[in-house]
Amino acid sequence: MRSAKGQKVLGRSLVNATLLLLVLIWTVPTLGIFVSSFRNRDDIATSGWWQIIPYRDWRPVSAVDIKELGVDPDHIMQIEGVTGTFDQFRAGIETPDGKRVTWIGNKRLGKVEIQEKVWTASWNFTLDNYQQVLGGQDFTFRHADGTVEVHPGDNMIGAFLNSLTVAVPSTVIPILIAAFAAYAFAWMKFPGRRELFIMVVALQVVPLQIALVPILRDYKALNLNGTFLGIWLAHTGFGLALATYLLYNYISTLPREILESAFIDGASHFRAFTQLVLPLSLPALASFAIFQFLWVWNDYLVALIFLGGNPEFELVTQRMAAIVGARGQDWHLLTAGAFVSMLLPLTVFFSLQRYFLRGLLAGSVKG
């Protein structure tokens, strides 16, 4: 009687194994750069990051200069008790006692190594990469008239601060504006209410590409190009439709009695909004905030266009893209930099995962 129970156990372990495999596949890419960011420059450039996992490899025990051996590499040779041609020795010939004889170098110059297979791992971990990425030095220019001008060098801390300066207001401003609008849609009567809300619904999926050229023209005319204010407003404009819609969905379901009793007590709309609706909507506000924050922090296109002209305001994503373009082979900088850029979003994400999930399920997906 090979019971259904046995089948269930088998099925479950099959499920677990498949899922584990998928989780591994999904994790390995991130793990790779995480591990690499702590390896020193030469190790990254010459060996795979997976070599931090112990593996068996040939390591030299002793070496003899070929001149002392006095063998003729154009014929079959006998070295250390094994025989073979030059090419065979180049590839390495294993001796019966588990060692290997390998010819290093060319026929005239070089050495013969006796190698042994040992457990090894590449474990030279370092924090240098992070130091280099974060604390890049400043470039100092001295003008002819003796004045000194200092330009920030390749330092991610500056970019990090800029990203923060962009992301926090770009998250809070649209939420505030959207919450006011959502309250009005949910609790006030005014002409054009329906039409305006239809606009909100329709604009949710409009690709922001449609706005870039005209807005850039406006910004140039208003001198807003390359300023924080300009990019705050841009992110506000592009996130507002979704924010208003989501917050309306939440605010309109708040119990009527609470607000009505507040109005009977003589509260104004403004007081009802700030002291009742905002605190009660905290979960919805938080879940949209996480989305908007991640979106702004990870944004590349909007910043490229509205801040692109001003290198002083370079954001983390732009800094990283610039390093990819200019020093795409400097993996020690790229890996550490990528991790620095992920640090804040990952922290936000994991500490507020609950709200993030709630937001996803409420439809927080940006157009």
Added chain:
Amino acid sequence: MDTSRSTSVQGASMWTRALSFVGRLLVAVGIPLIAFYVLYVGFIFLRDSDASRYVVALVAIIWGVGGVAVLYWVFNGIVERLPDALRTRLLPFVFVGPGMAILSWYLTIPTLRTFWLSLFGRDGPAAGLGLFQLFASQSFVGLNNYVAVFTEELMQQSFRNNLMWIVFGSTSSVVFGLLIALLADRSSFERVAKSFIFLPMAISFVGAGIIWNFIYEYRPAGQAQIGLLNNIVVGLGGLPQAWPQWVAIAPWNNLFLIVIVVWLQAGFSMVLFSAALKGIPEELLEASRIDGANEFQIFFLIMIPYIRGTIVAVWTTIVIFTLKIFDVVWVMTGGQFGTHVIATQFYRQSFTNRNSGFGSAIAIVLLLAVVPVMIYNLRQFREREAF
């Protein structure tokens, strides 16, 4: 007597109505304008100060966030001091005005302006001409930009690539998301597994580009491969390649970019599917098991139809998302090696070639592509009686 009083009442009500209209207009337009002005002045002050970057960042954040809150407070204060009739009419616009003004400035009006620009040549409409002179001028090209959008070779390549993105990208994201949600539901480590799968959602495209560039890293044959993919390929006896740049297999090298987005988006679809699957009543599954359905039948005949709505929603979302895909391609290949997509072409034409007419036409095409979804959303909204 009676009639004169009623006319005077009527006159007064007309007067209030006119006044409230002007006031409403002033509030709706004035609030955003003053808000922008005050923020702007503050920002100039910030920009010209020599304080350390930490101080500037802190002050900027407080200024930006606080400024908006203060503006609402000030305007609410003004309106609340007005007579009752006026106040009830104006107050909604204090609340809703700024948001709608910004939406109009940043999305509604630009849509029309971009369409207008798309009818003109690379430098836009010639300055200082009347409407009819403009249509007669050299700068007006009619629908020529649209003809170019659909006939230019690079554009056709972009459409083909975008189609690949949509077909393979969205389908794989949905399939993997569904598969993982299903497995996680029955596994012994659901929470941990889900966390790891949707972790990439917090990573930027630029960051993801670096992560995957590292996986695709190419070293000539014979050297130690430091990229995981090439290491595996060499280990299996193959030749190392710079995968996304491998023109010989075009257009299939696009798949190496699409994989990145599947990696990023599977978490999103997994979360939604997971919730949907948990919403299937247990009795329904139990009943079909008793009726002798096996797990595959349950999946395809019970679960899939039950969560069809979610599947459509997730799929549409990812389709829209892949339609606008830009960052990944721009960072990984810059559109070279046959990997251009519509959004990279838009960027190239608008900002590299500075051909605003062509760029705008591409943007309008992009907009047209999402119109069906927009209509669907609006229809859904109309069905909601409550509003």
